[in-house]
Every structure is written in structure tokens, then in C-alpha cells.
Amino acid sequence: MEESKSAGMAGKATEPKSGVGDPNGDGIIKIRALLGLVLVLAFALSSCFDFFDDDGGGKKETFQNPEEISSVNGVLDTTLVVDFAEFRIGNRRVTARVYNGSFTPPTFRVFPGDLIRIRLENLIDQMTSLHTHGLNVSPLSPGDNIFIMITPNAAFNYEIQLPNEHPEGTFYYHPHLYGLTEFQIMSGMSGTLIVEGLLDPFPQLQGIRELVMNLKDIQIDSDGQVPVEIDPGAPTHITLNGQINPRIRIRPGETQLWRIANIGADHYYPLVLEGMPMYIIARDGNRQNQLVTIPPGQTFLLPVSSRIDVLVQGGPKGTYRFRTLPFNTGPVGDSYDGATLATLDSRGSSEDPIPLPDPSQFPPLENLCN
Incomplete structure (x- = not known):
């Protein structure tokens, strides 16, 4: 009986299934090697790409506010x-x-x-x-x-x-x-x-995320220098805070304040935000007496030195572009190329939109006619 049990056990030990129980350990080694390869590939992918964020719904944000x-x-x-x-x-x-x-x-x-x-x-x-x-x-x-x-x-x-x-x-x-x-x-x-103090009259907007967006272009010659003689209509590199088309994260329904400033030398920016409106709350350093809506896809021209402070509320989940369109200042003027300024990812858990300020919340403006 003892010999039969030993023989039976030995017989079972010589019949591994899918490498499991392989007396030489070859199957286990292969599985470990495969798992290791998977981990290496995952790490490589996360290094080569903007890896998915915590909700798995898009790439990580690359936009950076200035210091x-x-x-x-x-x-x-x-x-x-x-x-x-x-x-x-x-x-x-x-x-x-x-x-x-x-x-x-x-x-x-x-x-x-x-x-x-x-x-x-x-x-x-x-x-x-x-x-x-x-x-x-x-x-x-x-x-x-x-x-x-x-x-x-x-x-x-x-x-x-x-x-x-x-x-x-x-x-x-x-x-x-x-x-x-x-x-x-x-x-x-x-x-x-x-x-500071732009949002002080509006309690519902306290603590919202604020993005500073400097629109600046730079012309670069073949030597990696800025040409001394600037041709305003020459090819140029359009940037947002020195970045080329950074990614911005917003949650559906989330309210953000964007401070958009054209602080470059010459460029005109016909701005367009896809998929969601922008609400102008201030222009050129002056709070308005009511919000002015820029509908989705509608152009708003931002000339040199002009600034607008706008509220943006995240649209349905998806990817949207914040762009500047080509612009021509006239027969004796200059032509400017268009570009995608930033890519906006509406991702994550949805929020109930904050009620936007109504005209009664805006402080009265001084009557300069008197």
C-alpha cells in the first residue's frame, strides 16, 4: 500500500498542467518572466506618454501657472x-x-x-x-x-x-x-x-481655481535668437505661458477663473473656446456691471495689451480646443496665423455648477459722464 501511494503521488507529480507544479520550475519561471515583462512595459508606457490620470479618463494636465x-x-x-x-x-x-x-x-x-x-x-x-x-x-x-x-x-x-x-x-x-x-x-x-479683489462681491465664487494665461509669441531666427528687426507679420511661435498647446483639466460643471492677457509685442488673438461659453467678468483691469457671454465657438478679439477675466464652467466629458484664429489687420497691416492655445479635458466626477453672478451682485460703476 505504501508503495502504491508513493507510486500514485509520483505519477501525479509527473503530469504538470500549464506549467504549474513543474518539477523543474520552468513553468513558474516563465510566468514570473511574463509578469516582469508586463510591469516593464507598463512603466515604459507611463514614462513615454502623459499617463492616464486617476480617473482613467484622459491625460495628465501639463498647464502651469507662472511663478x-x-x-x-x-x-x-x-x-x-x-x-x-x-x-x-x-x-x-x-x-x-x-x-x-x-x-x-x-x-x-x-x-x-x-x-x-x-x-x-x-x-x-x-x-x-x-x-x-x-x-x-x-x-x-x-x-x-x-x-x-x-x-x-x-x-x-x-x-x-x-x-x-x-x-x-x-x-x-x-x-x-x-x-x-x-x-x-x-x-x-x-x-x-x-x-486682488475681483471676486470679492461674489461669495459663491470664493475659492474657485484660477488660471493665469499669458499669451506671448516669439520669433526665432536660424541662430536661435530673436531677430533685431521685428516683422510683426513674420512666422512666430505662439505660446500660452511659454508652453505650446498645454493640457488643462476641468471637471464637468466646475467653475474656473481664467485671466487671459495678451502681453506679447504685436500679435492679435481672435479667441475661440469650443464646447462651452466664456463669461467676461472684467476687461482691461475693470470689473463690469454684469457678465457678458461669449457663446461656444464664437470669436472674441483680444488685441495687443488687452486682458479679459472670464469664468468658464466645465462642459460634458470630452476634449475641447481653446484656439486663436488667423487674423488680418488690413491692406497695409499684418497677417497672423492661428493656433491651438490649449487643449481642455473635461474629466472626472461632475459638479453642480455654481450659480453665476447676476447683475444685482455687481458693484455700481462710476458715471464718467458727469
């Missing part, structure tokens, strides 16, 4: 260094004159009544200056005096006092030196300045 510097105890105190820097725009490597080593310099955030102290250090081979575009401030030194000329290897300490009743909204800063302004802005010398 931010905020006022503290009523004072924004910072330094802007103008110098040469090397950076990438898409697949092109560029060397240009920029602020603080970046084509997309810091966004400044202040409040009405704040003092803005900016030390501007000029390390390039040209004179330069600084202007805070749209602010209602003194043009006298050491404030926003556009006639200040900072020579190479020199510096100037700006002190710009905002009045207590200053409008809340989106503004920007850039050089303002005759004959060099276009070239220096085309190189990347412009950034956003936000006066």
Missing part, C-alpha cells in the same frame, strides 16, 4: 534681473533677454493701497525701463515714469503706490523704452500683475 510673488503687509518687495538666458520654446532652443531667467516671469499679486517696490537690474547690452500697464498710479519718479532709462550694468529702485480705491483686475508689466520696446517684449520681457 507668483505676493505683497506682504501692504508691500510687494522684489527684484527683476534683466539678463540673457537660454530656454526652450517647443522644440526650439532660444537665447534671449528676459526677466529672472525665464520667458514667463513672475506674476505679481497686490491689493489696492499696496506699495510696489521693484529693483530693476539691467545686465544686458541695451537700455531698458519698466512700465506697469494699466495701473492708475503716479507717472513721477521713483514711480511709473516711462522716461527713466536704465543703462547697461545699472539699476533703478521703483516705488509705485497704488491708491486705496484702485480697480481690481489683471494688468501687466513690460519695458517702455522708445525704439526697443517691441524687441524686448518679443524677447519675453513681460509679465502679469494682478490687483
Whole structure:
């Protein structure tokens, strides 16, 4: 009997199924090797692509807000260094004159009544200056005096006092030196300045996500430089915060504030958002007295230096494009190419849309006719 049991057990041991129980372990080794290969392939895929996000419904967001510097105890105190820097725009490597080593310099955030102290250090081979575009401030030194000329290897300490009743909204800063302004802005010398408080009258909008969108283009010659002689209608690289067509995430029904600023040198942007409306809440640093709706697919022209603050509510799940269309300024003007500025992914769990502000919530506007 013992011999029969042993023989039976031995007989069963010599009949592996699908490699399981293989006395030599070959089947187990093959399975482990296969699992290992699967893991390696999964890792490789996640490295090569923008891997799926946590809900498995799209690619990860690549959009990035600019760095931010905020006022503290009523004072924004910072330094802007103008110098040469090397950076990438898409697949092109560029060397240009920029602020603080970046084509997309810091966004400044202040409040009405704040003092803005900016030390501007000029390390390039040209004179330069600084202007805070749209602010209602003194043009006298050491404030926003556009006639200040900072020579190479020199510096100037700006002190710009905002009045207590200053409008809340989106503004920007850039050089303002005759004959060099276009070239220096085309190189990347412009950034956003936000006066806080735009959403204060609307309790339902507190805490919503805010995106700063700097529209800037740059012309790059064959040597990786910005051409000294700018042709406004020449081929150019259109960017959003220095990025080419970044991906933006929004949940269906989610409300976001987009601060869209054309802070480039020459380009005109006929803006179009597919699939969902934009609601203009402020324009050129001034809150309106009611929302103005831009229907889905309808064009809104954003000229040079113009800014709009818009509310966007996520549409049905899907992928949408935020675009600028081709534009021609006329027979003696310039022609501008179109481009996809960003790709918008509406993904994730749906939210109940926040009620949009109605006209009764907007503070009254001053009557300038009197």
C-alpha cells in the first residue's frame, strides 16, 4: 500500500498542467518572466506618454501657472534681473533677454493701497525701463515714469503706490523704452500683475481655481535668437505661458477663473473656446456691471495689451480646443496665423455648477459722464 501511494503521488507529480507544479520550475519561471515583462512595459508606457490620470479618463494636465510673488503687509518687495538666458520654446532652443531667467516671469499679486517696490537690474547690452500697464498710479519718479532709462550694468529702485480705491483686475508689466520696446517684449520681457479683489462681491465664487494665461509669441531666427528687426507679420511661435498647446483639466460643471492677457509685442488673438461659453467678468483691469457671454465657438478679439477675466464652467466629458484664429489687420497691416492655445479635458466626477453672478451682485460703476 505504501508503495502504491508513493507510486500514485509520483505519477501525479509527473503530469504538470500549464506549467504549474513543474518539477523543474520552468513553468513558474516563465510566468514570473511574463509578469516582469508586463510591469516593464507598463512603466515604459507611463514614462513615454502623459499617463492616464486617476480617473482613467484622459491625460495628465501639463498647464502651469507662472511663478507668483505676493505683497506682504501692504508691500510687494522684489527684484527683476534683466539678463540673457537660454530656454526652450517647443522644440526650439532660444537665447534671449528676459526677466529672472525665464520667458514667463513672475506674476505679481497686490491689493489696492499696496506699495510696489521693484529693483530693476539691467545686465544686458541695451537700455531698458519698466512700465506697469494699466495701473492708475503716479507717472513721477521713483514711480511709473516711462522716461527713466536704465543703462547697461545699472539699476533703478521703483516705488509705485497704488491708491486705496484702485480697480481690481489683471494688468501687466513690460519695458517702455522708445525704439526697443517691441524687441524686448518679443524677447519675453513681460509679465502679469494682478490687483486682488475681483471676486470679492461674489461669495459663491470664493475659492474657485484660477488660471493665469499669458499669451506671448516669439520669433526665432536660424541662430536661435530673436531677430533685431521685428516683422510683426513674420512666422512666430505662439505660446500660452511659454508652453505650446498645454493640457488643462476641468471637471464637468466646475467653475474656473481664467485671466487671459495678451502681453506679447504685436500679435492679435481672435479667441475661440469650443464646447462651452466664456463669461467676461472684467476687461482691461475693470470689473463690469454684469457678465457678458461669449457663446461656444464664437470669436472674441483680444488685441495687443488687452486682458479679459472670464469664468468658464466645465462642459460634458470630452476634449475641447481653446484656439486663436488667423487674423488680418488690413491692406497695409499684418497677417497672423492661428493656433491651438490649449487643449481642455473635461474629466472626472461632475459638479453642480455654481450659480453665476447676476447683475444685482455687481458693484455700481462710476458715471464718467458727469
